[in-house]
Amino acid sequence: MAESGQFLIDGKPTPFRAGQTIMQAAAEAGHYIPHLCYRPEFPPHGSCKLCSVKANGRFTSACFEPVTEGMKVESETDEIQGYRKRVVQMLFAEGNHYCAFCEKSGNCQLQAVAYHLGMEDTHYAHQYPQRKLDASHPDAMIDHDRCILCELCVRASRDLDRKEVFGVAGRGLQARLVVNSPSGLLGDSNFALTDAAAHVCPVGAILPKRQAFTTPIGMRRYDKHDIGEESSLTPIADKGE
Amino acid sequence: MASPLGQSVTLHDIAARHLHARHRLLQMLREVQASRSYVPEEAIQFFAHVLNLPIAHVRGCVEFYSFLHTTPRGQFDVYFSDSVTDRMAGSEIVAKRLADRLGVTLGQPRADGRVTVSMTSCTGHCEQAPAGLANGRVFTRMTEARIEKMASLIEHGVPVSEWPAEWFHVDDGIRERGITLETFIPPGEAIRTALARGLPATLDEVERSGLQGRGGAGFPVGRKWRGAYETKGAHYITCNADEGEPGTFKDRVLLAKYADELFEGMTIAGLLVGAKKGYVYMRGEYEYMMEGLQTVLEERRAAGLLGENICESGLDFDLRIHLGAGAYVCGEQSALLESLEGKRGIPRVRPPSAVKIGLFGQSTINNNVESFVQAAQIAWKGAEWFSDHGETKSRGTKLLSIAGDCQRPGIYELPLGITVREVLARCGGENAKAVQVGGPAGTCVGRDEFDRRVSYADLATGGSIMVFNDLRDMVDVARQFAHFFAHESCGFCTPCRVGTQMLKHYADKIADGQGTQRDLEQVKSIGEFVKGYSHCGLGETAPNTLLDTIKRFPEEYTSRLLAEADFVPDFDLDASVTESRALTGRQDQLDQVHSD
């Protein structure tokens, strides 16, 4: 296979290196593809489906699909942006997201991507799940209401912290984030605020305690710029709050 | 609470019997469930400890599978199949009758711990419906009279093993035999023929036969085998005996009566690629066939057809059977591999394909039961024996499992390319107004399409054919399928996890006469979205029947829609404040909100 080549994103010739995914090659060329469950530190997961594109006419996930020479990728078409909006609307309808009084507002990627896509309502029947808050840990809490099951915390704890603090249990709508401790509570696990897993949650599900409003609303990350202006390759340390 | 299955087996025994192998976690959990009626917290912690797995992993697994429970079930745990054709045969009626007689709510154990009565996804005995499971044993042809007797046996604590044997009688259900069902291979003969011809030449033979995967997708078997043959490193062979697609029950008869042919096919594949080990992943509902299958395996080991130096070839290969625990998604190839590794059945990211990176990270050939049986027969009889049947793009014969509104439900082996009309003539289903080919994930066709063909080029099926006559309500059929997918979605990807719930919501709303044109449009647009955007074949096919029936039976939908003016919101304010009204005792006028 050639070491590098060219493919097209929305008609624009874009270079790639052999072995790169659409997401990686696009990000390197400064082209934003919306995503929630992808971060460059981890192998692609492919669950949120926000990054879906059409590659040579077929839907696939940009975060895991390898680029091929001359591949025609459609990303910012009306059809695909419309579908992306649906993904975000479904995530809002599935959990309990009250942005107005959420600590993460302004730093939340779900909220930011909703703005980016021009989402004005959640469109779907809300599920209003009943999920418990876990405030057992001295330094952090888990608000399961906002978890979008991206499994970034699972991967960060497993691959970077080497702790395996998190996992997912259940099936379908019952799928839920679980903590690896006898009681199932974060406070009984060996989780620490210094873990990478404490800083990867794209939404307000895993939050450090007592830092709620250190940065006032209006001066937060996505208050200042659109998420689409950020590179997908921003490492963890710079991407958190 | 006494367990009918002997609680004396300790967790230590279970772990030891499975050699403390992590990938056998699901097998261990199944045994805990069977002996204790649930998987207690102490068992979760025990296995996490002795297998050195995160507690979250073990808990995750328990909560994934429908037949594993974290709270006690009844001493008698009875399930009835809720597949649409089982319902047509009265499964829900008999289930409710039993629940009434025993004073239990469906799905909840009785307070004294005696019994639980629940519904479960298709159990694979549709032509002998209503079918179900009592403490894991399959019963068929349940009647209201038998229910009376069953209730009394349960009240008196009579173990299931002492219930009338005829309740557990399973017919093989064969109605029409073709080349496959007529070909019994004397044990070892196909292997010897393959070795004599040469294994690469046998691969050529399988390729030339045109055999396509019998699980439904139709991928050429020879091409898959060649891919693995050309991949370096260790290999595994896995057989998909999950048979989870509602209305499919043809692998059942192959497992029961053609086990030698199946094992022969897996062994030939194993010898070809140099695999040392193979697994049959069989759905938990078929546990009653385990003993028979183990006996065949033992006989084959004794005859030198499994184990070391098979047929003096100098090659080794052996097989194990693993049981599923109630999860349709585990029929999806990569989810099956995850489940075989003792994990939740979440479909993997592709690429790489299983042929490159499959079970335990090694190159894997995974085929359906029927595919292996036919491959063995081809190895023995040659490519033409098979390819002389069927049509150009779909060679050979296929087992079809037919149920629903027809006089002769059962298993038919027919040449591919046969029309729906011809199939209906054979099974006595001429009065059909609709035929569901390929199960809920397949295609629903109406009368004007009965000249379409059952083949990989037109109407593909893993075997399921469901027949519906004029009295059936297709909106209700589609609604039931929507419930099935919402229940079976693995929950990994957003479109399928949330989308199947939305489809269920709107299908219910419309079927209940509360829907408007807007809701119908919602179903269509969510359906297209879920099909295009889902991670695996489950989501990609989940909306099929809703979309098909809207297109083919529009009047059944429109006739029950409300006029737009009577718009019913998704959110019922009145209902949602009932609880707080009851708590506060407020009944004042201002508090009353009317959504109608």
Ligand SMILES: Cc1cc2nc3c(=O)[nH]c(=O)nc-3n(C[C@H](O)[C@H](O)[C@H](O)COP(=O)(O)O)c2cc1C
């Ligand atoms: C949700 C889902 C369920 C499936 N269930 C089964 C099944 O029960 N049995 C089966 O053989 N194939 C099933 N398949 C197809 C398998 O993924 C795979 O294609 C098949 O096992 C390959 O074997 P074959 O080529 O011999 O058919 C299923 C696929 C999906 C997406």
Ligand code: SF4
């Ligand atoms: S996590 Fe994000 S989307 Fe959810 S409520 Fe908070 S700000 Fe809103």
Ligand code: SF4
């Ligand atoms: S807690 Fe946050 S990081 Fe973890 S799965 Fe949920 S949304 Fe993702």
Ligand code: FES
């Ligand atoms: S970013 Fe690709 S699926 Fe989530």
Ligand code: FES
């Ligand atoms: S939940 Fe299984 S593919 Fe989406």
